Amino acid sequence: MKFCSACGQPVSQRIPDGDHLPRYVCGACQTIHYENPRLIVGCVPEYDGKILLCKRAIEPRLGYWTLPAGFMENGESLQMAAARESMEEALATVEIGSLVAIVNVLHAHQVHVLFRARLLNPNVGAGPESLAVGLFEEHEIPWPDIAFRSVEFALRRYLEDRRNGRDGLHFHDLTPPPTA
Amino acid sequence: MKFCSACGQPVSQRIPDGDHLPRYVCGACQTIHYENPRLIVGCVPEYDGKILLCKRAIEPRLGYWTLPAGFMENGESLQMAAARESMEEALATVEIGSLVAIVNVLHAHQVHVLFRARLLNPNVGAGPESLAVGLFEEHEIPWPDIAFRSVEFALRRYLEDRRNGRDGLHFHDLTPPPTA
Numbered sequence: 058m059k060f061c062s063a064c065g066q067p068v069s070q071r072i073p074d075g076d077h078l079p080r081y082v083c084g085a086c087q088t089i090h091y092e093n094p095r096l097i098v099g100c101v102p103e104y105d106g107k108i109l110l111c112k113r114a115i116e117p118r119l120g121y122w123t124l125p126a127g128f129m130e131n132g133e134s135l136q137m138a139a140a141r142e143s144m145e146e147a148l149a150t151v152e153i154g155s156l157v158a159i160v161n162v163l164h165a166h167q168v169h170v171l172f173r174a175r176l177l178n179p180n181v182g183a184g185p186e187s188l189a190v191g192l193f194e195e196h197e198i199p200w201p202d203i204a205f206r207s208v209e210f211a212l213r214r215y216l217e218d219r220r221n222g223r224d225g226l227h228f229h230d231l232t233p234p235p236t237a
Numbered sequence: 238m239k240f241c242s243a244c245g246q247p248v249s250q251r252i253p254d255g256d257h258l259p260r261y262v263c264g265a266c267q268t269i270h271y272e273n274p275r276l277i278v279g280c281v282p283e284y285d286g287k288i289l290l291c292k293r294a295i296e297p298r299l300g301y302w303t304l305p306a307g308f309m310e311n312g313e314s315l316q317m318a319a320a321r322e323s324m325e326e327a328l329a330t331v332e333i334g335s336l337v338a339i340v341n342v343l344h345a346h347q348v349h350v351l352f353r354a355r356l357l358n359p360n361v362g363a364g365p366e367s368l369a370v371g372l373f374e375e376h377e378i379p380w381p382d383i384a385f386r387s388v389e390f391a392l393r394r395y396l397e398d399r400r401n402g403r404d405g406l407h408f409h410d411l412t413p414p415p416t417a
Contacts, residue, residue: 058243059242059243061240062239062270063240064240065240065241065245065247067245075365093276093309128255128271129273129348131272131346136338136407161313166279168315195340
């Protein structure tokens with residue numbers, strides 16, 4: 058952030074009166090511009106025991122497999138966002154169930170929220186952000202080609218809970234992966 | 238939003254290629270400025286059966302009672318945010334537990350996330366955003382003076398669950414209240 062979105066003049070970082078963290082503050086109109094974590098919302102759609110995955114057509118992680126998920130939009134609920142992403146990425150009609158995972162992605166300033174979901178019919182297809190979609194038995198899941206650590210976490214907890222007849226909510230914190 | 242935070246030139250609303258919602262887009266550098274819901278995170282701190290509430294020293298709802306809660310900051314987890322807000326608003330040291338409520342506040346573009354929490358000692362006090370803090374038995378809670386509908390929802394579900402020996406997670410969607 059270099060300029061004020063309210064008046065167009067330059068911003069600088071300083072700690073406002075009564076605050077305790079540096080914020081971008083406009084030197085002209087004094088508007089304080091707060092930056093907060095964003096919500097990425099998705100689900101684990103299941104149909105006849107199989108899991109719906111999407112092969113990404115966009116960066117990051119183009120060509121890798123993921124659960125339907127994306128940025129929550131203003132004016133929708135978490136559940137609406139998860140259902141919308143399923144429709145957009147996999148042309149999938151889902152019924153959103155309980156929460157399975159919440160992953161704090163500390164370095165990315167994101168919170169990833171994944172629900173259980175029932176895929177209402179097997180008529181799925183690749184939306185514009187997907188190269189392909191597929192329904193996978195547990196033993197068919199392409200673990201080395203899963204796009205994101207949060208998605209792998211949610212999928213593994215989902216499958217464990219399913220085996221154990223549970224319906225848990227699992228938290229996880231992610232920091233940057235170790236570099237080679 | 239009137240100006241681009243990257244280059245300072247005017248923005249206008251249009252639907253970018255491949256998108257389906259209007260966004261603020263810079264006419265000069267073409268940066269797309271996404272706006273997403275913000276997370277408000279807090280907790281229900283309990284000590285010896287009593288609930289910690291804070292009387293607000295700031296607008297909105299100055300003078301009304303609330304649970305410790307506030308905007309999540311970049312770089313922290315939901316749990317860290319809930320604990321930080323308890324310290325800031327009530328000088329309270331808490332141990333964050335399970336989720337009790339997630340409230341989608343559709344018109345405000347917010348998601349309110351409330352955890353159960355154990356207040357580790359009764360040494361609490363009013364932080365700069367509080368006029369007073371107090372530990373309330375269930376029958377002492379000032380229901381007509383609770384600041385926000387999401388806080389009332391979380392408190393009521395918390396107390397119901399406690400009576401029933403449960404530990405549920407409760408969802409709720411809020412739209413604007415009816416006007417007189």
